Amino acid sequence: SQNVPITVASGDGIGPEIMDATLRVIKAAGARIDIEEIEVGEKVYLRGISAGIEPSAWESLSRTKVFLKAPITTPQGGGYKSLNVAVRTAFSLYANVRPCVAYHPFVDTKHPGMDVVIVRENEEDLYSGIEYQQTPNMMESLKLISRPGSERIIRYAFEYARSNNRKKVTCFMKDNIMKQSDGLFHKVFDEIAAEYPDIENEAWIVDIGAAKLADTPEAFDVVVMPNLYGDILSDVAAQIAGSVGLAGSANIGEGCAMFEAIHGSAPRRAGQNLANPSGLLLGAVLMLVHINQPEVATAVHNAWLRTLEDGIHTYDIYADGVSKQKVGTREFADA
Amino acid sequence: SQNVPITVASGDGIGPEIMDATLRVIKAAGARIDIEEIEVGEKVYLRGISAGIEPSAWESLSRTKVFLKAPITTPQGGGYKSLNVAVRTAFSLYANVRPCVAYHPFVDTKHPGMDVVIVRENEEDLYSGIEYQQTPNMMESLKLISRPGSERIIRYAFEYARSNNRKKVTCFMKDNIMKQSDGLFHKVFDEIAAEYPDIENEAWIVDIGAAKLADTPEAFDVVVMPNLYGDILSDVAAQIAGSVGLAGSANIGEGCAMFEAIHGSAPRRAGQNLANPSGLLLGAVLMLVHINQPEVATAVHNAWLRTLEDGIHTYDIYADGVSKQKVGTREFADA
Numbered sequence: 097s098q099n100v101p102i103t104v105a106s107g108d109g110i111g112p113e114i115m116d117a118t119l120r121v122i123k124a125a126g127a128r129i130d131i132e133e134i135e136v137g138e139k140v141y142l143r144g145i146s147a148g149i150e151p152s153a154w155e156s157l158s159r160t161k162v163f164l165k166a167p168i169t170t171p172q173g174g175g176y177k178s179l180n181v182a183v184r185t186a187f188s189l190y191a192n193v194r195p196c197v198a199y200h201p202f203v204d205t206k207h208p209g210m211d212v213v214i215v216r217e218n219e220e221d222l223y224s225g226i227e228y229q230q231t232p233n234m235m236e237s238l239k240l241i242s243r244p245g246s247e248r249i250i251r252y253a254f255e256y257a258r259s260n261n262r263k264k265v266t267c268f269m270k271d272n273i274m275k276q277s278d279g280l281f282h283k284v285f286d287e288i289a290a291e292y293p294d295i296e297n298e299a300w301i302v303d304i305g306a307a308k309l310a311d312t313p314e315a316f317d318v319v320v321m322p323n324l325y326g327d328i329l330s331d332v333a334a335q336i337a338g339s340v341g342l343a344g345s346a347n348i349g350e351g352c353a354m355f356e357a358i359h360g361s362a363p364r365r366a367g368q369n370l371a372n373p374s375g376l377l378l379g380a381v382l383m384l385v386h387i388n389q390p391e392v393a394t395a396v397h398n399a400w401l402r403t404l405e406d407g408i409h410t411y412d413i414y415a416d417g418v419s420k421q422k423v424g425t426r427e428f429a430d431a
Numbered sequence: 432s433q434n435v436p437i438t439v440a441s442g443d444g445i446g447p448e449i450m451d452a453t454l455r456v457i458k459a460a461g462a463r464i465d466i467e468e469i470e471v472g473e474k475v476y477l478r479g480i481s482a483g484i485e486p487s488a489w490e491s492l493s494r495t496k497v498f499l500k501a502p503i504t505t506p507q508g509g510g511y512k513s514l515n516v517a518v519r520t521a522f523s524l525y526a527n528v529r530p531c532v533a534y535h536p537f538v539d540t541k542h543p544g545m546d547v548v549i550v551r552e553n554e555e556d557l558y559s560g561i562e563y564q565q566t567p568n569m570m571e572s573l574k575l576i577s578r579p580g581s582e583r584i585i586r587y588a589f590e591y592a593r594s595n596n597r598k599k600v601t602c603f604m605k606d607n608i609m610k611q612s613d614g615l616f617h618k619v620f621d622e623i624a625a626e627y628p629d630i631e632n633e634a635w636i637v638d639i640g641a642a643k644l645a646d647t648p649e650a651f652d653v654v655v656m657p658n659l660y661g662d663i664l665s666d667v668a669a670q671i672a673g674s675v676g677l678a679g680s681a682n683i684g685e686g687c688a689m690f691e692a693i694h695g696s697a698p699r700r701a702g703q704n705l706a707n708p709s710g711l712l713l714g715a716v717l718m719l720v721h722i723n724q725p726e727v728a729t730a731v732h733n734a735w736l737r738t739l740e741d742g743i744h745t746y747d748i749y750a751d752g753v754s755k756q757k758v759g760t761r762e763f764a765d766a
């Protein structure tokens with residue numbers, strides 16, 4: 097069958113190394129893709145482009161509608177906008193799906209039974225980027241929650257649960273304080289949950305919900321929440337499952353999708369053949385399912401699991417008594 | 432020496448039981464206090480008072496300036512304001528101090544070395560309670576961060592570190608997205624940190640910071656952050672240290688202070704002599720230090736530790752192989 101065109105950005109810091117590893121692995125597994133490389137991130141920012149992405153790159157994304165993105169570095173200081181947020185917003189990538197899975201006993205974890213999928217709303221909330229300087233001493237940021245935005249992500253979570261054979265969807269929010277905004281999210285959750293009687297549902301105030309998630313993640317299945325809570329708690333969940341370095345993420349819109357690792361560009365580790373490519377590789381697995389090459393996705397995922405099981409581990413997940421061999425990015429990809 | 436007048440509210444749900452236990456213990460240890468009881472919470476809300484506290488109760492608080500508060504229940508639905516937030520705001524209780532300590536090997540925990548103090552800003556952020564319904568389908572909540580508010584809480588964190596012999600203050604915020612509001616918080620942190628060269632400092636974006644805290648809490652000491660992050664992450668920290676049921680909290684202002692447990696009123700456990708009074712009791716220990724009866728505070732704290740060490744545990748922290756005797760609220764207090 098025909099190759100699928102995808103847009104690829106190798107990013108900054110450890111980005112090029114983990115992208116190289118990822119592409120080598122998925123090509124070896126038979127991915128039928130045509131790669132369009134674009135440059136995004138630090139160098140583009142420093143050319144004065146505020147979101148770190150040039151018109152020609154936008155054009156590629158609009159055409160392929162599939163984006164595999166390595167982490168980038170956003171320079172410090174004013175005037176720079178997050179590229180991630182720019183792409184999520186421009187293509188209305190409303191659902192950020194982040195599976196956080198323990199690979200016990202092959203990766204060290206305190207939560208061996210953990211298998212949680214965080215479904216994070218990806219456009220609204222404090223990510224609107226609307227901020228006011230009321231006085232030099234008083235800053236105001238806007239948190240926006242809409243009914244259509246909430247409906248869309250919550251329905252996505254229930255559909256995801258249904259088609260992935262998951263039993264329960266949990267909602268996190270804080271409607272005892274944000275009665276309007278989080279109140280709306282909670283209300284919409286209850287409405288939509290009622291349409292899925294086959295799937296269990298529950299809602300927690302985010303403080304105690306987060307405490308339970310960090311302590312007893314085995315009690316959760318699919319968890320849906322507004323953007324900022326999802327940002328924080330997907331990092332928490334991924335880390336306690338094993339490492340933020342092991343989590344990939346899909347940003348899904350109506351027509352377009354972006355796949356990435358959940359971690360950052362780790363500039364201090366760059367160029368040393370140290371980084372764990374697993375997050376981006378698992379992002380690519382989600383991409384392969386999305387572009388309808390599930391057999392390639394499965395092949396990659398199994399090869400990856402097998403490598404973990406063989407104890408061939410990068411430094412970040414290396415643990416005495418669990419790991420067998422400490423390897424670099426390249427050797428991990430080879431394995 | 433003279434008795435100190437304090438205002439006490441027994442609250443809702445498990446409140447009366449844990450307050451009874453707490454007052455019995457601190458009196459037995461020689462606390463020199465005169466108690467003024469006020470009624471707050473559910474019954475008062477249901478009389479139509481929006482913040483669940485009547486004028487006579489405000490009057491008592493204004494006079495004693497010390498408040499020991501059990502958890503309360505806020506009825507569901509519109510029109511009710513959080514009593515906690517009302518009191519924090521009315522008396523400008525800007526610092527919420529929440530020690531989260533592991534009591535290994537006496538209480539089961541995956542983080543035996545943990546000893547973290549969360550210093551949470553307690554007046555600003557999304558707790559302003561300012562929300563707009565733009566259209567029936569679009570809600571807006573305001574996040575406010577001010578320079579004076581940030582200076583005050585950050586300075587408090589460094590002073591706390593200095594006077595409690597702590598080595599490091601960490602700041603959590605998200606200034607890659609909220610460049611103005613969290614950006615101001617970060618900037619003020621850097622400014623004030625420079626005034627305390629004897630104390631280590633570091634700042635993390637809250638997503639990865641929270642992941643580290645949940646995974647490696649031993650790496651943190653004092654952690655200062657805006658209100659909402661502090662709400663969520665103090666529950667996380669307390670829970671992974673052992674239980675949210677073991678954490679007390681001090682809400683400190685210029686002239687007034689409120690002491691409480693960090694957990695809620697757990698209506699389903701009420702009236703069964705089940706609840707763990709430790710959170711409120713440790714809140715009372717913080718109060719005894721505040722009213723300058725440190726020797727009583729120490730006596731209570733030691734007796735409490737000894738009870739834990741003896742394996743005399745309430746249901747919530749009962750663990751096979753660690754606990755010796757499962758007891759109720761009253762028996763725990765007796766012990």
Ligand SMILES: CC(C)[C@H](C(=O)O)[C@@H](O)C(=O)O
Binds near residue numbers: 181327607608
């Ligand atoms: C880089 C940053 C803007 C981004 C976010 O906050 O969403 C990242 O933390 C993530 O979770 O993908």
Ligand SMILES: CC(C)[C@H](C(=O)O)[C@@H](O)C(=O)O
Binds near residue numbers: 272662
């Ligand atoms: C009850 C609620 C308003 C309160 C808060 O959000 O501050 C509670 O969760 C806490 O942490 O003290």
